[in-house]
Amino acid sequence: MPRRIEDYAVIGDLQTAALVGRDGSIDWLCLPRFDSAACFAALLGDAENGHWRIAPRGGESCADRSYRGHTLVLDTVWETPTGTVKVTDFMPHRDRAPDVVRVVEGLSGRVTMASQIRLRFDYGNIMPWVRRADGHHVAIAGPDSVWLRSEPALPSYGKDFSTRYDFTIGAGERVAFVLTWHPSHEKHPRRIDPYETLEHTIEDWEAWSAECRYEGPWREAVLRSLITLKALTYGPSGGIVAAATTSLPEEIGGVRNWDYRFCWLRDATLTLNALVSSGYLTEAREWRDWLLRAVAGSPADLQIMYGIAGERRLTEFEVPWLKGYESSTPVRIGNAAVEQHQLDVYGEVLDSLHLARQSGLQQQEDAWNLQRALMEFLEGRWQEPDEGIWEVRGPRRHFVHSKVMAWVAADRAVRAVEKNPKLRGDPARWRAMRDTVHREVCEQGYDPERNTFTQYYGSAELDAATLLIPEVGFLPASDPRVVGTVDAVCRELGHGGFVRRYSPGQSHVDGLPGSEGAFLACSFWLADALHATGRRAEARDLFERLLEIRNDVGLLAEEWDPVARRQLGNFPQAFSHVGLVNTALALSLGDEGR
Numbered sequence: 203m204p205r206r207i208e209d210y211a212v213i214g215d216l217q218t219a220a221l222v223g224r225d226g227s228i229d230w231l232c233l234p235r236f237d238s239a240a241c242f243a244a245l246l247g248d249a250e251n252g253h254w255r256i257a258p259r260g261g262e263s264c265a266d267r268s269y270r271g272h273t274l275v276l277d278t279v280w281e282t283p284t285g286t287v288k289v290t291d292f293m294p295h296r297d298r299a300p301d302v303v304r305v306v307e308g309l310s311g312r313v314t315m316a317s318q319i320r321l322r323f324d325y326g327n328i329m330p331w332v333r334r335a336d337g338h339h340v341a342i343a344g345p346d347s348v349w350l351r352s353e354p355a356l357p358s359y360g361k362d363f364s365t366r367y368d369f370t371i372g373a374g375e376r377v378a379f380v381l382t383w384h385p386s387h388e389k390h391p392r393r394i395d396p397y398e399t400l401e402h403t404i405e406d407w408e409a410w411s412a413e414c415r416y417e418g419p420w421r422e423a424v425l426r427s428l429i430t431l432k433a434l435t436y437g438p439s440g441g442i443v444a445a446a447t448t449s450l451p452e453e454i455g456g457v458r459n460w461d462y463r464f465c466w467l468r469d470a471t472l473t474l475n476a477l478v479s480s481g482y483l484t485e486a487r488e489w490r491d492w493l494l495r496a497v498a499g500s501p502a503d504l505q506i507m508y509g510i511a512g513e514r515r516l517t518e519f520e521v522p523w524l525k526g527y528e529s530s531t532p533v534r535i536g537n538a539a540v541e542q543h544q545l546d547v548y549g550e551v552l553d554s555l556h557l558a559r560q561s562g563l564q565q566q567e568d569a570w571n572l573q574r575a576l577m578e579f580l581e582g583r584w585q586e587p588d589e590g591i592w593e594v595r596g597p598r599r600h601f602v603h604s605k606v607m608a609w610v611a612a613d614r615a616v617r618a619v620e621k622n623p624k625l626r627g628d629p630a631r632w633r634a635m636r637d638t639v640h641r642e643v644c645e646q647g648y649d650p651e652r653n654t655f656t657q658y659y660g661s662a663e664l665d666a667a668t669l670l671i672p673e674v675g676f677l678p679a680s681d682p683r684v685v686g687t688v689d690a691v692c693r694e695l696g697h698g699g700f701v702r703r704y705s706p707g708q709s710h711v712d713g714l715p716g717s718e719g720a721f722l723a724c725s726f727w728l729a730d731a732l733h734a735t736g737r738r739a740e741a742r743d744l745f746e747r748l749l750e751i752r753n754d755v756g757l758l759a760e761e762w763d764p765v766a767r768r769q770l771g772n773f774p775q776a777f778s779h780v781g782l783v784n785t786a787l788a789l790s791l792g793d794e795g796r
Contacts, residue, residue: 205223210224217300218232236436237464245527267755292400301399347383349383434446441510443465450760458716467551470489494566548608595712673727688737722777725748
């Protein structure tokens, strides 16, 4: 039976991440970065495309697993007829080379274990040359080499182009495996002590988690989401990837399969809010600084997303040799949406930098010049149609959310100059633009008969992104048009107790066949909107139901299928966890205010 998306847990070293199944198999790992080619790609193919399983010989399923305390160290425990054994998986914060460490520990009795590893570079396409060197098995192909050793050293054998270790472990005994990626043209990587490294990794994560300021009723869920966001952070640049994976489907067997191992501008404000409000100012500053570096240059060249270090070329191509997760093809690498025209990103950038100023993050000297240039460019472009927040691959339209975010850009620019008159700019012209956009949206993006904002001008369709209208300050939550929009979204976009992004079957809008599940970020937005409009009990109920669909270690993908009751889309999804944190903060503040 194929593993469900929620059967995986994540481990990482702040530069890449691995997915570990409930059966002890690492089925996804890109080295040395999130966006590098995978050396374990069974997640999107089969075992022949690369995996590493450590489990009791005979195939017993895992009895229990959990993260150790407030860390990203994963413990998986098996109970077998002959004894109990624990496998601890982690990736230490990186010095130079990335390491995956797996420690097998006997808890009771004696258990015969098997470690089988198939390394396949280039997303499962290249079978490496394997040799022995310096006590390691070394797999080499092109620029990549992966070094594997066990401590204490164990006998091994090769079979079916894989390396296997069979061993029996008793109570109190430990065996550690260390896998290290290294450039193939360099000498062997440095050795780490797996047991000392385990202790240091636990200490590092616990020290980081102790900085969390949130003490509300959902502290454990919030902290696990913050740890997940940290795990999705590329440490050298501060960029946060949308997810650790590519091509996990929004519909099983469908074509809505995208590469999310990049950084989206639209995530910036919500992510900054989650980090700042939870006490993580260093991460917030690094994310802000990544944003400023990435968008520097001509406003005309602003992209909706960038690579983890700010790269602009994210060419999309398909990988035909992978059959896809549960036959969901194509498998895509890169993302062609990078070339789309999306007006909302200008608002998201200016809103992010506005939030950074409000949060007391020290402003960079050139930051205002960049914002002023973005505003001057937007003034001449906001009237144009675009592909919108959901990156549709159909015709460009006048999406309501895009226009609202153009209003946000003008509003934040005006407020910046009002607060600091020394800043250069033309606030009178920006006020005029702000008023014009507001008037146009209310006239052309609002359906008075149904009392709701629509997806795009002249459309009868709805869009869950309009739930953000009170959040960004376009209208107050008490406005009847906002209340009507919330009611309409509940009525028309509700899906199994959660929310779709937009109506299903809109191939004329998004240019794609098939459908998708409930979108989790939008479901958190609905909880926020319900709370803001005074429907606090409903908001809390929705939030609690969202918490219930997390997997056993607290992780969320992009979507939820309420019929099959399973997670869909790339995993773990930063946008979903950002939504969880921000909704918990909003509901907690609401409780304190009563």
